[in-house]
Amino acid sequence: xxxxxxxxxxxxxxxxxxxxxxxxxxxxxxxxxxxxxxxxxxxxxxxxxxxxxxxxxxxxxxxxxxxxxxxxxxxxxxxxxxxxxxxxxxxxxxxxxxxxxxxxxxxxxxxxxxxxxxxxxxxxxxxxxxxxxxxxxxxxxxxxxxxxxxxxxxxxxxxxxxxxxxxxxxxxxxxxxxxxxxxxxxxxxxxxxxxxxxxxxxxxxxxxxxxxxxxxxxxxxxxxxxxxxxxxxxxxxxxxxxxxxxxxxxxxxxxxxxxxxxxxxxxxxxxxxxxxxxxxxxxxxxxxxxxxxxxxxxxxxxxxxxxxxxxxxxxxxxxxxxxxxxxxxxxxxxxxxxxxxxxxxxxxxxxxxxxxxxxxx
Ligand code: ZN
Ligand code: ZN
Ligand code: ZN
Numbered sequence: 001x002x003x004x005x006x007x008x009x010x011x012x013x014x015x016x017x018x019x020x021x022x023x024x025x026x027x028x029x030x031x032x033x034x035x036x037x038x039x040x041x042x043x044x045x046x047x048x049x050x051x052x053x054x055x056x057x058x059x060x061x062x063x064x065x066x067x068x069x070x071x072x073x074x075x076x077x078x079x080x081x082x083x084x085x086x087x088x089x090x091x092x093x094x095x096x097x098x099x100x101x102x103x104x105x106x107x108x109x110x111x112x113x114x115x116x117x118x119x120x121x122x123x124x125x126x127x128x129x130x131x132x133x134x135x136x137x138x139x140x141x142x143x144x145x146x147x148x149x150x151x152x153x154x155x156x157x158x159x160x161x162x163x164x165x166x167x168x169x170x171x172x173x174x175x176x177x178x179x180x181x182x183x184x185x186x187x188x189x190x191x192x193x194x195x196x197x198x199x200x201x202x203x204x205x206x207x208x209x210x211x212x213x214x215x216x217x218x219x220x221x222x223x224x225x226x227x228x229x230x231x232x233x234x235x236x237x238x239x240x241x242x243x244x245x246x247x248x249x250x251x252x253x254x255x256x257x258x259x260x261x262x263x264x265x266x267x268x269x270x271x272x273x274x275x276x277x278x279x280x281x282x283x284x285x286x287x288x289x290x291x292x293x294x295x296x297x298x299x300x301x302x303x304x305x306x307x308x309x310x311x312x313x314x315x316x317x318x319x320x321x322x323x324x325x326x327x328x329x330x331x332x333x334x335x336x337x338x339x340x341x342x343x344x345x346x347x348x349x350x351x352x353x354x355x356x357x358x359x360x361x
Contacts, residue, residue, distance in 0.1 A: 012129045012133070013048070021103070025044055033054070044062060057086055058080070060081050106126075135304060169208050173204070189219075219337060261274035262347035264342055293321040315342060
């Protein structure tokens with residue numbers, strides 16, 4: 001799998017006339033060689049040349065971790081000791097000025113030193129190489145996304161029982177995190193937005209005590225075998241607050257319309273429009289304050305962006321969220337989020353819990 005990815009990266013470098021790709025600790029490093037390097041002040045840098053064996057510049061004290069990751073099957077290690085200059089090693093590997101792609105999240109402290117060390121070079125963003133690789137999921141990646149999607153569905157199946165009146169968001173959130181951990185390797189985030197807190201899309205958890213008549217947004221995700229889940233459902237404690245029923249119906253219709261619109265060849269922005277049109281026609285347009293979705297894979301948020309202005313055509317193998325929301329300040333909010341996969345025949349839903357709000361408590 002990793003040798004195939006490295007090969008595809010080399011193909012991108014060759015077709016784009018780039019001499020090497022430089023990747024620090026990041027999702028791209030995990031994606032290319034399976035190494036979860038620590039983001040340290042000491043330089044770890046993968047250098048993938050357009051031709052030849054990739055080199056991994058590694059602090060000596062990280063060698064064991066690099067080896068344990070299995071990355072050394074695909075790369076040659078270039079260890080550096082505490083008194084050596086890692087930038088000089090990179091300069092030697094690069095062998096002079098050229099065109100280099102720098103991974104987006106490489107710290108500027110390293111990038112600036114590299115630019116000084118290999119003067120006269122052209123520097124381009126690493127996405128020019130990585131984008132095409134990561135945006136289309138391979139059959140193995142699709143399977144891992146299915147599995148992690150099913151795992152987060154199993155968590156949502158147990159959430160209603162945790163949202164009892166008198167409990168704090170934080171307490172419910174802790175229990176939900178426990179459930180995520182049972183079936184994921186990492187908990188990425190737990191949003192429990194009760195009552196007015198639900199109107200803030202990225203509210204995590206706080207001290208607010210759940211009450212009868214609260215609407216609660218629960219948006220949760222984790223990582224399992226390197227791939228991310230992300231799913232939102234809405235709950236009400238006791239009876240739904242006034243106006244909420246109608247709002248939720250609109251949201252369900254909007255989310256369904258966007259899912260149905262997914263097919264190869266249609267644009268990312270048309271998926272956003274499919275959801276937004278339903279919400280706008282129902283009079284809630286100004287309360288849908290974010291894009292409809294984001295790509296997902298080894299990162300929680302990655303390309304493609306499902307947003308107005310993005311005329312990217314969807315292709316078989318793209319995976320992204322469809323998560324319209326309606327937010328009424330000081331009262332409540334609601335969002336429905338599924339991860340979908342573009343298939344040759346249309347769309348496959350990776351989250352399959354019922355989408356209506358669930359009565360909890
Ligand atoms: Zn978000
Ligand atoms: Zn989410
Ligand atoms: Zn999301």
